[in-house]
Amino acid sequence: MKRVLIADGMDPQKIEELIDRGFEIIDKRVDSEELLDTVKVVDALVVRSRTKVNKNVVDAAAEAGRLKVVIRAGIGLDNIDLEACSNAGIEVYNTPNSSANAVAELALGQMISISRNVDLANIELKKGLWNKEKYMGVELSGKTLGLIGYGRIACELAKKANALGMNVIFTSRSDKKCEEFRQVDLNQLLSESDYISVHIPGGKANHYFINEPEFNKMKDGVYLIDLARGGIVCERALIEALNSGKVRAAAVDVFECEPSDNTELLCHPKVSVTPHIGASTYEAQKNIGTEVVERLVDRLYG
Numbered sequence: 001m002k003r004v005l006i007a008d009g010m011d012p013q014k015i016e017e018l019i020d021r022g023f024e025i026i027d028k029r030v031d032s033e034e035l036l037d038t039v040k041v042v043d044a045l046v047v048r049s050r051t052k053v054n055k056n057v058v059d060a061a062a063e064a065g066r067l068k069v070v071i072r073a074g075i076g077l078d079n080i081d082l083e084a085c086s087n088a089g090i091e092v093y094n095t096p097n098s099s100a101n102a103v104a105e106l107a108l109g110q111m112i113s114i115s116r117n118v119d120l121a122n123i124e125l126k127k128g129l130w131n132k133e134k135y136m137g138v139e140l141s142g143k144t145l146g147l148i149g150y151g152r153i154a155c156e157l158a159k160k161a162n163a164l165g166m167n168v169i170f171t172s173r174s175d176k177k178c179e180e181f182r183q184v185d186l187n188q189l190l191s192e193s194d195y196i197s198v199h200i201p202g203g204k205a206n207h208y209f210i211n212e213p214e215f216n217k218m219k220d221g222v223y224l225i226d227l228a229r230g231g232i233v234c235e236r237a238l239i240e241a242l243n244s245g246k247v248r249a250a251a252v253d254v255f256e257c258e259p260s261d262n263t264e265l266l267c268h269p270k271v272s273v274t275p276h277i278g279a280s281t282y283e284a285q286k287n288i289g290t291e292v293v294e295r296l297v298d299r300l301y302g
Contacts, residue, residue, distance in 0.1 A: 002300045005030070005038050008048035010073060014289030021297060032057075040064035044296055046071045049258070049276060053080040062088035069299045073288045074099060074279055075153075076229050078202035093295050096152060098287035099279035104156035106278050107197055107225050110251030111161075114223055115140060117249075119272040141165030146193030148186070148209075149200035149228070150176050157197060169193065190217040195225065202229025202254075210234065215241040222246070227253040227278045235265050242270045253278050 003024040006015065010027070018025055030038055032052070039045060039061040047053060053070055058081055061067035070080060072094040085092050113119055116137035124131055145161045147154040147170040158168045158181055168181040171189045190196070196218065200206050210224075210233040224247050226233045235256055241247040251272045252265065258276060260266060266273055279288070 002043045002296075003041065004044045004046060004296060005042045006046045007035065007051040008046075008073070010046060010292065011285050011289035014286070014293055017289075017293055018296065021293070022301070023296065036060045039067050042067060043300055044069040044071065046073055046292055046296075047079070048073050049076065049079055051079065053085070055081050055084040057081075058084040058088050058090065061090065069093070069296070071095070071292055071295055073292055076202055078229055091299060093299075095288045095291035095295075098291050099281075099284040100152035100156050102281040102284035103153045103227055103278040104160060105281075106253065106274070107153075107157050107227050107251075108160050108164075110225055110227075110253075110272055110274075111140060111145075111195055111197075111223065114225075114249040114251050114272050120269060140195075143167070143194040144169060144192055145195045145197065146170070146184075146189040148189065148196065148198045150178070150183075151199060153227075154197070154199040157199075166195075186214075187217060190214055191219065193222065194219065195223045197225040198228040198232055200228055200232060202231055206232050208232070208234045208237075210237070212237045212240070215246055218246060220246055221248040223248055224250040226250070230254040230256045230258060230260075235262055239264055239268065242268060 001022060001024045003026065004018065005026045007030055015025055015027055026042065035051065035057055039057055043066060045067060067090055070085060070090055070092045072080060075094055075096055077092065077094055080092055082092055117135035121135045141164055144167045147158060147168065150170040150172040154170060158170065162168050162180065169184050169189055169192065170181055171184055171186045176183055198210065200209065215237055238247065238250060242250060249270045253274045254276055255262065265271060
C-alpha cells in the first residue's frame with residue numbers, strides 16, 4: 001500500500017477517494033522537525049504554500065529512498081527545492097489548471113475594492129464615521145490593465161477585465177499568440193498602465209522583480225495588485241511608492257515572510273491585504289484535489 005503525507009490539508013472528499021483507491025493517508029500538519037522524519041516513511045508528499053520542502057527535507061527523504069513524488073497542491077513551486085528533488089530522483093508536480101479562475105476573481109474583486117475605497121470605507125463606517133465625501137473612487141471601464149506575466153491566471157483576469165471595458169496589455173518572457181490583447185515590453189507596460197497586476201513565478205529568478213526603478217517608471221497614481229508570490233514586489237519599495245503617491249492604492253495577498261510581520265504594510269491605509277487566500281474557494285480546492293488524485297494514481301499506481 002502506498003503511503004501519502006498530506007501536510008497542509010486537502011478536500012475531505014478527495015482524501016476519501018484516495019483511501020478508496022488503496023492509499024494509506026497521513027493527513028497531518030507537521031512542523032519542520034517532524035517533516036524530516038515523516039518523509040522517510042511515505043511514498044508521496046502533498047503540500048501547499050505553508051510546508052517548505054527544502055534541501056534538508058529532500059536529503060532526509062533521499063537517505064531513506066522511499067519518497068518518489070512531491071505534489072504542490074496549487075501553482076507556485078518556490079517552496080520546493082526543485083534542484084535537490086531532481087538530484088534525488090524525486091518527481092515534482094503542481095496543479096496548474098485548478099485555481100486560475102479563483103485567483104483571477106480575487107484580483108478583479110480587489111481592483112474594484114481599492115478603486116472604490118471599499119476597504120477603508122467599510123472600516124470607518126463600522127467605527128461610526130460617515131465619510132461619504134472622502135471616498136470618491138474611479139471606474140475600471142476605459143482604464144488600462146497591465147499584466148506582468150501571461151499564464152493561466154493572467155489570461156482569466158484579462159478576459160474578465162476586458163468584459164468590464166478595460167484595455168488589457170501584457171508582458172511575457174516568451175512570445176504569446178494572443179489576438180485579443182497586446183503584448184508589450186516591461187517598460188512600456190509600466191508607463192502605460194493604470195492598473196498593474198503581477199502574475200509571474202516566485203523564487204530567486206524573480207526576486208524583487210518590482211523594485212524602486214520599476215515603481216519610478218509607473219504612472220503617478222497607479223493601482224498595484226500582487227497575488228503572485230511574496231518577494232516579487234519589494235515591500236519596502238512599495239511602501240515608499242504608496243507614501244509618495246506614486247501608487248494610489250495596492251492589494252496584496254502574498255508577502256516576503258508568511259505569516260507577515262510587516263506591520264507598516266499590513267496596516268497601511270492605502271493597502272487592502274489578505275492572508276494568501278487566492279486559491280481559497282471551495283471550487284478551486286475540489287479541482288486541486290482532483291488533480292492531486294489523478295497525479296498520485298498515475299505516478300504511484302499507473
